[in-house]
Amino acid sequence: MKVLEVEGNVPLLGSVEISGAKNSAVALIPTAILSDKKTTITNIPDITDIDVLCDILEFMHVKVTRASGSIVIDPSNMENLVIPDELTSKLRASYYFMSSLLAKYKHVCIHFPGGCKIGSRPIDQTLKVFRALGAEIKEDECFFTITAKELKGNEIHLDMPSVGATVNAIIVGSRAKGITTVTNAACEPEIVDLADMLNKMGAKVSGAGTPTVTIDGVEELDGCCHNVIPDRIEAGTYVILGALIGTYMSIENIIPEHINALLDKLREMGVDIQVNSDNVIVNATENIKAVNIETKGYPGFATDLQQPLVTLLTQAKGKSEVVETIYENRFMNTTYLNKMGANISVKDRCATILGPTKLHGATVEATDLRGAASLLLAALKASGKTTINNVEHLLRGYADIIEKLSNLGAKIELKEVDE
Numbered sequence: 001m002k003v004l005e006v007e008g009n010v011p012l013l014g015s016v017e018i019s020g021a022k023n024s025a026v027a028l029i030p031t032a033i034l035s036d037k038k039t040t041i042t043n044i045p046d047i048t049d050i051d052v053l054c055d056i057l058e059f060m061h062v063k064v065t066r067a068s069g070s071i072v073i074d075p076s077n078m079e080n081l082v083i084p085d086e087l088t089s090k091l092r093a094s095y096y097f098m099s100s101l102l103a104k105y106k107h108v109c110i111h112f113p114g115g116c117k118i119g120s121r122p123i124d125q126t127l128k129v130f131r132a133l134g135a136e137i138k139e140d141e142c143f144f145t146i147t148a149k150e151l152k153g154n155e156i157h158l159d160m161p162s163v164g165a166t167v168n169a170i171i172v173g174s175r176a177k178g179i180t181t182v183t184n185a186a187c188e189p190e191i192v193d194l195a196d197m198l199n200k201m202g203a204k205v206s207g208a209g210t211p212t213v214t215i216d217g218v219e220e221l222d223g224c225c226h227n228v229i230p231d232r233i234e235a236g237t238y239v240i241l242g243a244l245i246g247t248y249m250s251i252e253n254i255i256p257e258h259i260n261a262l263l264d265k266l267r268e269m270g271v272d273i274q275v276n277s278d279n280v281i282v283n284a285t286e287n288i289k290a291v292n293i294e295t296k297g298y299p300g301f302a303t304d305l306q307q308p309l310v311t312l313l314t315q316a317k318g319k320s321e322v323v324e325t326i327y328e329n330r331f332m333n334t335t336y337l338n339k340m341g342a343n344i345s346v347k348d349r350c351a352t353i354l355g356p357t358k359l360h361g362a363t364v365e366a367t368d369l370r371g372a373a374s375l376l377l378a379a380l381k382a383s384g385k386t387t388i389n390n391v392e393h394l395l396r397g398y399a400d401i402i403e404k405l406s407n408l409g410a411k412i413e414l415k416e417v418d419e
């Protein structure tokens with residue numbers, strides 16, 4: 001098991017460069033195989049989710065060349081093989097191969113995807129997309145056999161604006177015959193990034209980033225070069241950290257508009273924050289105010305920033321209420337925040353935080369990616385030493401985090417221990 005040891009209450013100072021977006025990169029990599037030509041993707045974050053996707057590609061005989069921050073994907077010798085469950089179960093994004101293999105070969109056999117255990121996370125909307133485009137699906141426990149004689153464009157209204165279903169609809173629609181229209185689509189910036197890359201490959205995707213996306217299918221796609229957008233969740237996490245314990249912390253290489261909902265809440269809390277064209281400067285502020293938040297799809301307050309923000313809310317004066325509308329099980333971090341001195345009660349999908357409370361070091365368990373970030377932020381603020389177990393979760397999504405935090409002055413050490 002990987003463990004982080006953190007010496008808390010050390011002010012953090014300096015700048016931190018934000019990496020490419022995990023949730024873009026994990027969609028772009030499975031999409032690259034739609035072409036038989038080479039695709040180069042740059043600004044790829046160095047995280048373990050990317051390692052798993054590369055293992056999946058190599059398993060299917062795709063040539064993968066990785067250099068610092070870039071990846072060249074050459075699918076010219078690719079085979080449509082059944083990806084082992086040990087790989088698909090490691091991340092949610094493995095089901096983007098469900099759509100890219102279906103689009104490329106009209107046939108895919110694949111296991112149910114993995115991902116953080118933050119809710120039930122069904123894939124019914126993606127299956128609905130596949131069926132609407134003409135695919136037949138055989139489901140045997142958690143194994144899917146999906147076949148289409150022909151994929152034909154159609155109109156699909158999603159029951160909820162699911163990111164994954166929107167991504168899968170764009171991938172399959174781009175190689176289907178005719179026009180696919182997705183309404184009630186998710187509007188996340190990562191979907192715009194996917195459409196941008198696909199359009200460079202010769203696809204015809206329009207409306208990405210709005211609730212109606214139209215895909216005019218094409219027979220063939222070319223390779224391309226594409227640079228991943230900055231990770232808005234990593235950016236937001238460091239901005240929250242700056243508000244917690246930063247002294248003139250500059251969060252660089254970001255698109256501030258992508259974290260507008262967070263920046264608005266921080267202003268409401270009274271955090272000292274300066275927003276520039278591609279960076280944000282933030283200082284820890286005395287007497288921050290309690291606020292209420294409700295998570296929403298983009299451009300609303302991101303569920304992925306909810307857990308890190310809860311850590312900051314433990315330092316705000318008064319009562320904050322946080323309503324998690326996307327995932328039913330995204331408050332597992334609060335048990336451990338309470339162990340560190342927070343005063344948080346959870347009822348159904350609402351967490352009530354009473355603050356400010358002093359945080360102190362403890363031994364805590366990371367249970368999911370953003371929950372791990374929430375605990376790390378608390379550990380950096382707390383007095384004394386904190387040990388965070390199971391930080392494999394953290395390394396799935398935060399690139400070079402030990403190095404980035406150490407450069408800001410944090411006293412933090414990653415260890416491998418026997419379970």
Ligand code: EPU
Nearest residue numbers: 023092093121122123124125126162163164304326327369
């Ligand atoms: N949903 C369904 N049926 C579906 C799909 C979704 O009921 O077929 C429900 C889910 O259960 C959930 C809600 O709809 O309650 C939203 O799910 P969505 O499909 O939008 O999420 P996702 O595609 O599984 C992506 C990110 C998540 C992020 C969410 C919401 C990736 C790989 N994952 O998940 O990222 O929280 O969108 O923005 O892009 C993370 O990075 O920590 C993370 C969990």
